[in-house]
Amino acid sequence: MTVLINGKAIAATIKEELKAQLSARPRVATLAVILVGNDPASSIYVNNKHRACEYVGIRSLVMTLPDSTSQAELLKHIETLNQRDDVDGILVQLPLPAAIDSQAVIQAISPDKDVDGFHPQNVGALSMNHTGFLPCTPAGIIELLKRSHIEIAGKECVVLGRSNIVGKPVAQLLLRENATVTICHSQTKNLPHICQRADILIVAIGKPRAIDSRYVKPGAVVIDVGIHRDSAGLICGDVDFNAVQAIAGAITPVPGGVGPMTIAMLMQNCLIAADRHALRAS
């Protein structure tokens, strides 16, 4: 019997917990989100984040800037938000227009307000097990495994993809949880063979339905980070769900798997940011 890992339900539980904690704080937490341009997927995600904020009781300020915004203008907005004492967390939705250097933008965000966990200081903190902000998708994956009572310590984990926002940080977090971790990428040889080793397979390659049953050991846990809209308009992941669910021990659906957990972890990071902010001010 394959277990369907219900990220939507687990995320709802976490948001419920955060709502209770936030309501006990004397000061309302505030997240500022900057969206540059009008990519339809980005608009959906930003909207989902805004709705989650409203639900848990975080004040959300969404700043929508035109596609023509210059890097200098964007940096000026970030600097203003860095200085504002009523703003606890700052998120600049990615991807940014090609004319803007995302790395420069990420580095401009105060590490104390970097609720995405993308600033080099927070990336370094993750690899050294220091206090920082964990990136939301990787943190959401670990939380999904823990709340599904899936043991990580000692397990063979294979991560497909080496991006800065998912592959590399989720590998770090799995390592921190005492897994044996292999990271695979576009130049990995014998990919199906290596994936077959995995007790836990994390797929973050950005290719619709690319991973089928040849990559999966019977009974393995499969976590699908991808999100795509196919030619028929259906939302799908990087995993061919219908093919893999027959063989996996547990699997996340898309939608309703990792995506909602990313947002729940963002809400958690906002609470943490607000608490640390209050502590610094006291």
Ligand SMILES: Nc1nc(=O)c2c([nH]1)NC[C@@H]1CN(c3ccc(C(=O)N[C@@H](CCC(=O)O)C(=O)O)cc3)C=[N+]21
């Ligand atoms: N600075 C920054 N931080 C991010 O965290 C960030 C980003 N940029 N850029 C894009 C990716 C992607 N991402 C998602 C968030 C929610 C869903 C989500 O809510 N997914 C729903 C369905 C969404 C739908 O209806 O399309 C689900 O999987 O069930 C998906 C993807 C955050 N990202």
